[in-house]
Amino acid sequence: MTAALYRFFAIAPRGLEALVADEIKALGATDLKTESGGVAFTGPLAVGYAANLHSRLASRILWQLSRAPYATEDDLYAAAHALRWEEHVGPHQTLRLDINALRSPLRSLEFALLRIKDAIVDRLREKTGSRPDIDRVRPGVRVFAFLDATHVTLYLDLSGEALFKRGWRRDRGEAPLKENLAAGLLQLAGWTPTQALMDPFCGSGTILIEAALMAINRAPGLDRPFGLQRMKSYDKTLWTRLHEQALAAIRPDAEVLLAGSDISTRVIDTARENARRAGVGSLLDDTRLLFTARDAREAEPLGLAPPFERGVMISNPPYGEQSNPKSASVPGLMRDVGDRLKQAFSGWQVWLLTSDRDLPRQLRLSESRKTVLYNGALECRFFRFDLVSGQYRPRAAPPPAR
Numbered sequence: 001m002t003a004a005l006y007r008f009f010a011i012a013p014r015g016l017e018a019l020v021a022d023e024i025k026a027l028g029a030t031d032l033k034t035e036s037g038g039v040a041f042t043g044p045l046a047v048g049y050a051a052n053l054h055s056r057l058a059s060r061i062l063w064q065l066s067r068a069p070y071a072t073e074d075d076l077y078a079a080a081h082a083l084r085w086e087e088h089v090g091p092h093q094t095l096r097l098d099i100n101a102l103r104s105p106l107r108s109l110e111f112a113l114l115r116i117k118d119a120i121v122d123r124l125r126e127k128t129g130s131r132p133d134i135d136r137v138r139p140g141v142r143v144f145a146f147l148d149a150t151h152v153t154l155y156l157d158l159s160g161e162a163l164f165k166r167g168w169r170r171d172r173g174e175a176p177l178k179e180n181l182a183a184g185l186l187q188l189a190g191w192t193p194t195q196a197l198m199d200p201f202c203g204s205g206t207i208l209i210e211a212a213l214m215a216i217n218r219a220p221g222l223d224r225p226f227g228l229q230r231m232k233s234y235d236k237t238l239w240t241r242l243h244e245q246a247l248a249a250i251r252p253d254a255e256v257l258l259a260g261s262d263i264s265t266r267v268i269d270t271a272r273e274n275a276r277r278a279g280v281g282s283l284l285d286d287t288r289l290l291f292t293a294r295d296a297r298e299a300e301p302l303g304l305a306p307p308f309e310r311g312v313m314i315s316n317p318p319y320g321e322q323s324n325p326k327s328a329s330v331p332g333l334m335r336d337v338g339d340r341l342k343q344a345f346s347g348w349q350v351w352l353l354t355s356d357r358d359l360p361r362q363l364r365l366s367e368s369r370k371t372v373l374y375n376g377a378l379e380c381r382f383f384r385f386d387l388v389s390g391q392y393r394p395r396a397a398p399p400p401a402r
Contacts, residue, residue: 003044007064009155010039010051015373016184020057027051040064045235048158049228050242053221056183056210058163062144062155070152073106073115076145079152080119086127088156089141090232095120095132096139101147109147116145116154140230160227167224168277169204170270177203177316177353179220181375182210188371188382189314189351193256196308200296200337201317202260205271212280212289215256219246223279252282257308261294268293297336301345311348313341316375319355331362338363341387350385359383 008029012020014037021032021039027050029041039058041047051061068079089095097120099113106112117134120143125131132140142157164180185207191197193215199207213220222243228234262268271291275284283289294300296317304311317337318330341350341363352359355378360367369384 003046005042005044006048008041008043008048008051008158009062009064010041010055010058011060011062012038012058013178013181013184013374015371016057016181016188019184019187020055023055023057024051027054046238046242049235049239052158052163052226052228053242053246054219055163055180056214056220057180057187059180060157060159060162063158065154065156067151067153069150070147071105073112076112076147076152077115077119080116080145080154081123083120083123083154085120085123086232088231088233089120089124089132091128091130093132093140093230093232094135094138096134096136096142097145098142099145099147103149104147105149106147112147113145116143116152142227156227156231158226158228160225160230163221165224166220166278168209168274168279170273170277177206177375179206179210181373182206182316183214183220184373185314185316185351185353185382186211186214189312189349189384191312191314193254194307195310195312196257196302196304197259198299198302198311198313199260199315200294200299200313201315202262202271202291203267203316205260205274205291207314207316208258208260208271208289208291209275209278209280211258212256212275212283213278215251215254215258216280216283217249217251217254218279219249222246255307256283256288257302258283258288259290259292259302261292261296261299263293263295265293297333297340299337299340299344301348311345313345313348313350313352315351316353317359319378330356331358334359334362335364338365341365341385345387348387350387351382352385353380353382355380357381360385 010020010024017034021034024039024041025032028047029043031042033040048063065083070076097113097117099109101109121131144155144157146153164178166179197211202208268291275281301311365385367383368386371382373380373382
């Protein structure tokens with residue numbers, strides 16, 4: 001029997017939509033449509049479930065229930081009331097509703113959301129005799145509505161917590177990089193486990209932990225719950241099969257060489273703890289993953305030997321002024337880091353994410369590529385620098401004082 005096909009939408013970080021589409025397609029999705037902010041796709045329920053379990057890049061996976069024309073708020077009520085919410089929302093479950101719009105003719109999105117909420121609540125009360133409560137913090141089921149100029153699309157949220165929340169992080173550090181953005185940096189840089197990888201501003205270890213998970217083929221969603229599991233329509237047999245397949249696919253003996261450093265010993269301790277909680281502690285134990293307390297201005301390249309014949313650096317250095325008032329300014333720090341890169345990392349490829357467009361000038365390096373990305377709401381550039389062997393000469397020492 002052919003499985004029923006459904007329409008889904010993967011919300012994606014801006015700048016990573018094409019990579020999310022590739023990722024979802026590899027899971028068996030068809031009829032993909034990439035747009036700003038996400039990817040629409042078709043597949044059986046198993047593909048929607050698998051996207052939650054395996055996507056390293058998406059922010060959230062939504063299950064489309066309907067798309068209907070509208071002109072007034074009453075049309076929104078009718079479209080929502082027609083859906084069989086009783087198949088998904090159990091008795092005594094709580095709800096959360098969110099709405100977004102693009103070129104909607106309606107004057108108040110708050111009133112539009114209220115009409116959709118009324119329709120869902122009325123339908124459930126009519127069919128089950130129970131009226132669900134609204135809970136914006138820890139809802140049992142979450143509903144998304146999207147209004148364009150002529151149509152309303154209604155979704156169930158299969159993810160629950162955002163997908164970048166892998167379930168292993170305790171201490172987010174001072175300026176955390178979201179896990180799905182870290183995975184996006186790795187993929188944009190074309191990193192593979194055959195390349196030695198360094199991060200001299202590793203913080204709590206996000207980039208390297210994501211690389212480690214990729215290297216051993218550990219699904220990012222193995223250790224966390226999902227919204228789909230709280231739905232009345234939850235297919236536990238299907239989810240258990242997908243989860244067991246993901247566990248069987250892990251390659252704990254994968255060859256990989258990862259090294260991170262940070263000036264703070266406390267932060268390095270946190271990175272090691274995070275790695276163990278993420279399920280890559282075995283890489284720490286046999287030195288395939290190293291975390292060291294070290295100033296980035298004194299970074300040492302990894303010794304490369306087969307199968308690692310190329311070195312790549314991917315990092316998210318500090319933006320603006322560092323929090324420690326006794327430390328050098330960030331421009332001064334990056335000037336010294338640039339000198340160190342030219343001195344010790346000849347032949348390496350370096351990728352740095354920053355909101356500071358002056359970073360190449362501070363490093364005194366010319367970028368070979370830059371990609372616009374967003375770290376949350378902050379517009380950033382992901383710069384690539386190619387440190388060609390023999391290209392750089394040591395900076396002349398200053399003349400003696402007279």
